[in-house]
Amino acid sequence: MLTVTGLRERKKQQTYDALSEAAIALFLKRGFDEVSVTDIAEAANVSKPTLFKYFPTKQDLVLHRIADHRHESARVVAAAGVPPVQALREHFLAGLTARDPITGLNDHPQVLAYYKLVFTTPALTTRLHQFMDDDERALAEALGGDLKGELLAAQAVSVQRVLSRRNWEVITAGQRAADRYLDAVTEAETAFDGLPIG
Amino acid sequence: MLTVTGLRERKKQQTYDALSEAAIALFLKRGFDEVSVTDIAEAANVSKPTLFKYFPTKQDLVLHRIADHRHESARVVAAAGVPPVQALREHFLAGLTARDPITGLNDHPQVLAYYKLVFTTPALTTRLHQFMDDDERALAEALGGDLKGELLAAQAVSVQRVLSRRNWEVITAGQRAADRYLDAVTEAETAFDGLPIG
DNA sequence: CACAAAAGATTAACTCGGTCAATCTTTTGC
DNA sequence: GCAAAAGATTGACCGAGTTAATCTTTTGTG
Numbered sequence: 297m298l299t300v301t302g303l304r305e306r307k308k309q310q311t312y313d314a315l316s317e318a319a320i321a322l323f324l325k326r327g328f329d330e331v332s333v334t335d336i337a338e339a340a341n342v343s344k345p346t347l348f349k350y351f352p353t354k355q356d357l358v359l360h361r362i363a364d365h366r367h368e369s370a371r372v373v374a375a376a377g378v379p380p381v382q383a384l385r386e387h388f389l390a391g392l393t394a395r396d397p398i399t400g401l402n403d404h405p406q407v408l409a410y411y412k413l414v415f416t417t418p419a420l421t422t423r424l425h426q427f428m429d430d431d432e433r434a435l436a437e438a439l440g441g442d443l444k445g446e447l448l449a450a451q452a453v454s455v456q457r458v459l460s461r462r463n464w465e466v467i468t469a470g471q472r473a474a475d476r477y478l479d480a481v482t483e484a485e486t487a488f489d490g491l492p493i494g
Numbered sequence: 495m496l497t498v499t500g501l502r503e504r505k506k507q508q509t510y511d512a513l514s515e516a517a518i519a520l521f522l523k524r525g526f527d528e529v530s531v532t533d534i535a536e537a538a539n540v541s542k543p544t545l546f547k548y549f550p551t552k553q554d555l556v557l558h559r560i561a562d563h564r565h566e567s568a569r570v571v572a573a574a575g576v577p578p579v580q581a582l583r584e585h586f587l588a589g590l591t592a593r594d595p596i597t598g599l600n601d602h603p604q605v606l607a608y609y610k611l612v613f614t615t616p617a618l619t620t621r622l623h624q625f626m627d628d629d630e631r632a633l634a635e636a637l638g639g640d641l642k643g644e645l646l647a648a649q650a651v652s653v654q655r656v657l658s659r660r661n662w663e664v665i666t667a668g669q670r671a672a673d674r675y676l677d678a679v680t681e682a683e684t685a686f687d688g689l690p691i692g
Numbered sequence: 693c694a695c696a697a698a699a700g701a702t703t704a705a706c707t708c709g710g711t712c713a714a715t716c717t718t719t720t721g722c
Numbered sequence: 723g724c725a726a727a728a729g730a731t732t733g734a735c736c737g738a739g740t741t742a743a744t745c746t747t748t749t750g751t752g
Contacts, residue, residue, distance in 0.1 A: 308730090332708060343732055348710060425623055443681055446656045447688060454648035462641065483641055490645060490690050505747095506700090530737060541702050546739060 312350050314340040319357035324409055328358070328417040355423040358414065363427055365398060369452060370434035380439060384452050385488040388459070392480050395473055400463030401480050403473040411464055428453055448492060455487045510548050512538040517555035522607055526556070526615040553621040556612065561625055563596060567650060568632035578637060582650050583686040586657070590678050593671055598661030599678050601671040609662055626651055646690060653685045 318339035322331045333354050337347045351357050369384060376383030391399040397407045414420045432453045439445030463480050467473060516537035520529045531552050535545045549555045567582060574581030589597040595605045612618045630651045637643030661678050665671060 311730095333710085334708080344709090345711075345733090346731060349730075352710095354709065422620065422624060425627065426620060429623065443656075443660065443684065446660070447653065447685055450652035450656050451649045451688075454652050455645065458641075458644045458648050462644070486641065487645055490649075492688050509701095531739085532737080542738090543703080543740075544701055547701085550739095552738065 311340065311342060311346070315342065315347055315350055316357060316360065320410070320413075323358060323413055328413065328420060353423065355420055358410075358420055359423055359427070361410075362398070362414075362424065366427060367431060367434040369431055369449075369456070370438040373435065373438045379493055380448065381452070381488065381491045381493050384456075385484070388456060388484055388488070389481060392477065392484065398460060399480070400460035400465075400467065401473050401476060403467050408468065412468065415461075415464065428457060444492075451491055455491065459484055459487055509538065509540060509544075513540065513545055513548055514555060514558065518608070518611075521556060521611055526611065526618065551621070553618055556608075556618055557621055557625070559608075560596070560612075560622065564625060565629060565632040567629055567647075567654070568636040571633065571636045577691055578646065579650070579686065579689050579691050582654075583682070586654060586682055586686070587679060590675065590682065596658060597678070598658035598663075598665065599671050599674060601665050606666065610666065613659075613662065626655060642690070649689055653689065657682055657685055 315336060319331075319336045322335060322339065333347055334344055336357065337344045340347070351360065356363065369387075372383050372387045373380045378386075388399065392401050395402045397411070400411075402408075414424060432449050435452060436446045436449035439448055459480070462483065463476060466476050466479075513534065517529075517534045520533060520537065531545055532542055534555065535542045538545070549558065554561065567585075570581050570585045571578045576584075586597065590599050593600045595609070598609075600606075612622060630647050633650060634644045634647035637646055657678070660681065661674060664674050664677075
């Protein structure tokens with residue numbers, strides 16, 4: 297068995313990428329609701345059932361990028377040697393510095409277009425919230441699963457959602473990420489200060 | 495114009511009730527996903543498009559009861575003469591005392607069956623979360639719409655969701671509402687104490 | 693009390709997201 | 723090199739939700 301990666305694996309990856317890229321390109325051009333999954337399957341030279349073997353829902357054609365970050369908060373807390381809230385705060389602040397798109401503080405046109413698509417399409421925001429609920433559950437578990445853990449998890453996820461959304465809105469209104477950075481840090485610190493333990 | 499309530503209004507109300515009751519009865523008996531909207535329309539002697547004129551989605555046939563409480567938090571805050579967090583806390587505690595189903599502290603079999611249906615059906619919990627997001631937006635607006643308001647709104651909604659869910663789980667596990675009451679109050683006070691300002 | 697206008701219900705046909713059973717292709721064990 | 727298993731592909735199908743045209747019922751008015 298000398299095959300490093302089977303031919304099959306490579307083809308699968310190719311199909312996956314073709315679907316995702318075709319989908320996002322079409323969605324960006326015509327809008328999420330104006331493109332049918334059949335259109336996407338055709339554009340990727342694949343049948344509709346095949347598409348759904350790669351992506352469980354139409355929304356996931358867009359959101360798989362974000363979904364890859366699933367349970368990140370829980371992992372951060374579990375891996376950290378410091379108190380949970382401190383770990384989450386530092387992780388978010390590092391994200392701001394790195395201009396991680398998930399913090400909303402990124403003004404690359406492609407990133408902006410992508411998030412505009414997500415935030416202005418109800419079906420996508422809905423599914424995004426499902427992912428965040430998953431995140432919250434995992435985080436609550438990582439925090440012990442008791443009342444305090446559940447509350448902290450819910451509030452930590454909320455905080456990150458509100459902060460990211462605000463950053464994205466300011467950037468969308470035209471401000472450069474670099475110009476927003478300091479305010480974003482200030483807001484993040486204010487927000488995390490409001491969490492128990494600190 | 496002496497007509498107190500037109501005949502038309504009454505018939506509409508009748509159809510509305512017939513649809514809702516037929517739907518919930520069928521869902522409770524066979525499960526949400528095992529009943530088609532066509533089944534419900536037939537049971538209510540109505541056509542499918544007519545059903546959708548009364549309820550925008552299949553889920554709303556179940557959730558309209560909860561949806562009636564929309565923006566309740568925002569209204570509570572707006573109507574109160576006390577600080578927002580205090581108003582929300584008092585409102586929730588009053589709900590516990592009154593065994594308001596929305597607090598999870600209600601052990602009537604019908605109520606339990608209804609919430610079991612809601613919480614164990616993904617399509618319903620998803621739509622429920624959409625309502626809570628609406629609630630959160632309205633509350634944030636009522637709180638001023640700035641960062642602090644948005645954060646407080648998100649956390650207040652989270653707190654109520656976590657508390658209600660915990661109560662429901664304990665009741666579902668077999669405890670009587672009366673026996674849960676004191677713990678529910680304690681947990682609620684702990685949770686609201688964690689919110690800014692208090 | 694009749695009747696015109698309008699509001700609402702009905703029907704049939706349609707679109708679209710998602711699933712399934714059967715078929716075909718590729719990989720793998722011998 | 724080949725048979726069997728694993729996996730990919732497809733056409734046919736189902737259910738939610740919509741639309742346009744038609745028909746019924748209610749209501750305000752002469």
